[in-house]
Amino acid sequence: MGLVSLYALENNGVRHLSAVLRGAGWSVTEVYFKDWVNNHFPWPAEREIDALIELLREQGVSVIGLSVRASAFHRVAAHITHRLRAALGLRVIWGGMHPTFQPERCIAIADAIAVGEVDLAVVDYFLALEAGGSGAGLPGFWVREGDEIVRADLAPLVDLATLPFRDYHTQLDKWSIEGDRVQQGDPFISNPEFTVLASRGCPYWTCTFCSNTVTKPLTEGLGPTFRIRPVEDLICELEAVRALCPDIKVVRFDDEVFPLHPAWIAELAEKWPQRVGLPFEVLVDPRMVREAPLRQLKAAGLRALCMGIQASERVNRELYHRPVSDAQIIEAQRIFRAVGVRSNLQLIWDDPMSTEADKDSLFRLLMALEQPFELYLFGLTLYPETHLARRLLREGWVTEADIEGLHTRAFEQFRVDLSYPRPAADQRWLALIVLLNKRLLPKSLIWKLYASEALRADPRPLVAFAQGANLVKMSAVVAELLRDGELSPLLLRRWLNPRSLVTM
Numbered sequence: 001m002g003l004v005s006l007y008a009l010e011n012n013g014v015r016h017l018s019a020v021l022r023g024a025g026w027s028v029t030e031v032y033f034k035d036w037v038n039n040h041f042p043w044p045a046e047r048e049i050d051a052l053i054e055l056l057r058e059q060g061v062s063v064i065g066l067s068v069r070a071s072a073f074h075r076v077a078a079h080i081t082h083r084l085r086a087a088l089g090l091r092v093i094w095g096g097m098h099p100t101f102q103p104e105r106c107i108a109i110a111d112a113i114a115v116g117e118v119d120l121a122v123v124d125y126f127l128a129l130e131a132g133g134s135g136a137g138l139p140g141f142w143v144r145e146g147d148e149i150v151r152a153d154l155a156p157l158v159d160l161a162t163l164p165f166r167d168y169h170t171q172l173d174k175w176s177i178e179g180d181r182v183q184q185g186d187p188f189i190s191n192p193e194f195t196v197l198a199s200r201g202c203p204y205w206t207c208t209f210c211s212n213t214v215t216k217p218l219t220e221g222l223g224p225t226f227r228i229r230p231v232e233d234l235i236c237e238l239e240a241v242r243a244l245c246p247d248i249k250v251v252r253f254d255d256e257v258f259p260l261h262p263a264w265i266a267e268l269a270e271k272w273p274q275r276v277g278l279p280f281e282v283l284v285d286p287r288m289v290r291e292a293p294l295r296q297l298k299a300a301g302l303r304a305l306c307m308g309i310q311a312s313e314r315v316n317r318e319l320y321h322r323p324v325s326d327a328q329i330i331e332a333q334r335i336f337r338a339v340g341v342r343s344n345l346q347l348i349w350d351d352p353m354s355t356e357a358d359k360d361s362l363f364r365l366l367m368a369l370e371q372p373f374e375l376y377l378f379g380l381t382l383y384p385e386t387h388l389a390r391r392l393l394r395e396g397w398v399t400e401a402d403i404e405g406l407h408t409r410a411f412e413q414f415r416v417d418l419s420y421p422r423p424a425a426d427q428r429w430l431a432l433i434v435l436l437n438k439r440l441l442p443k444s445l446i447w448k449l450y451a452s453e454a455l456r457a458d459p460r461p462l463v464a465f466a467q468g469a470n471l472v473k474m475s476a477v478v479a480e481l482l483r484d485g486e487l488s489p490l491l492l493r494r495w496l497n498p499r500s501l502v503t504m
């Protein structure tokens, strides 16, 4: 069978499924079809789709699975599905977060879809296909037979300890397609940054912009939604991967929030240095930041962490249902400084509800934080069916065209770009925010820029200054990555996009 990852070289889903399916005795052709580029969404060229068709034909696959993670891929996935079906006459099955979010919309195009987690359920489904059936009625799969759609319940949530490790060792059955290149072998194996999940789900899950507001209600009663892998299991995977990929320089934990349970942290802190010994980075929530576990992690190799601030206290509470106080954020940043880990603080810009007063209070919060810190600014993306998208639609703030699926904002303004058209008042706030954490600029200067009536009336000089500071910062970051051997062609391709320079 052929498993195709759309615009994602990492794709945990495809790697888990191929490991399970190979373990059950099937031969799987994994194809990494194009990679994602930051703030740019290149539609596939016809020659790339032709190359995909040829490859799947040559490999003799009998069924095609398409992994559609982001809703922004809906239209491209539909286009590729039609082309594959017409050329090869094979069944095309979609899986990933997008069909889980919008099953009805996806089953109208694919022959079958996987809804929710199917790490283990996939075996029964493919056994059914092998036996000449359609898999209709099997948990986790919806099947379309002509005009009839057979819907099924979700499969039980998996116990993470029972899963095989993601497949990084197979080389001959893996391919990547980008432009004119069809390359055999794992396209991610030489990347200096290795990504891994220590958990699935989120202990908070109420943030209205997030997928968990969709999946949590769907999976009620199917097992615990927030699951943490046993430390030993995680360490064994990392040991195996290190042996395979000697180029790894840093491990990034992609968990929605990194588990900070005391016993789990203690075991990780004890085992990591001897058995993995690489620096690592995690993502935390301000509500869980405590000094003691972070000190243990720092001693084990924690070098940086990401933490979402998102917006002003009011907007976080009223729009995002994320009750975090400014005091909690100030205290978390104090702890990061005390422990000595780099902090990357994340903001969500472009929501329709923040007033000038909200933006002012967010600016003041950022000015009150202990320096240094990095700031990552993201443009608000509305994923279909999330609590936030439903509310903004219901209240008339946005239209269907603003929701991912019709929109592809997750790619066009994922990281905020100062040259993107925005109202002048927002340009001023963004420029001030970009400048406020630049080490060479004293706070007194930022306050002067903030107070300037001339810049309030016409922020263009301020924006130009911020763009300049941003470029200097970006050069420094590139130089640092180069020095540490962490600058990969992949990173350059994804982030250094001259058409949309992200703010740093």
Ligand code: B12
Residues within 6 Å of the ligand: 003, 006, 007, 008, 010, 011, 012, 013, 014, 016, 017, 035, 036, 064, 065, 066, 067, 068, 069, 070, 071, 072, 093, 094, 095, 096, 097, 098, 100, 101, 113, 114, 116, 117, 118, 119, 122, 195, 196, 197, 201, 209, 210, 211, 212, 254, 255, 256, 383, 384, 404, 410, 411, 414
């Ligand atoms: C980690 C993560 C990432 C990592 C991925 C690392 C990796 N190694 O894969 C990184 C940082 C690279 C990333 C990038 C992006 N991400 Co992301 N990511 C996640 C996160 C937190 C977990 C994903 C994961 O690995 N889950 C574990 C795996 C095993 O699950 P899975 O991929 O869903 O696969 C399972 C099933 O879906 C199914 N399945 C998957 N594919 C297939 C295919 C077939 C044929 C079948 C049968 C089944 C099947 O089986 C798998 C096993 O159960 C999710 C949130 C979430 N809870 O899912 C967001 C999430 C998926 N990401 C999201 C988005 C938007 C993005 C970006 C577009 C953001 C951006 N602009 O950078 C990019 C897109 C990259 C891409 N091209 O896919 C959104 C998607 C929302 C939506 N509806 O569009 C989510 C849901 C987060 C959110 N905001 O709510 N992401």
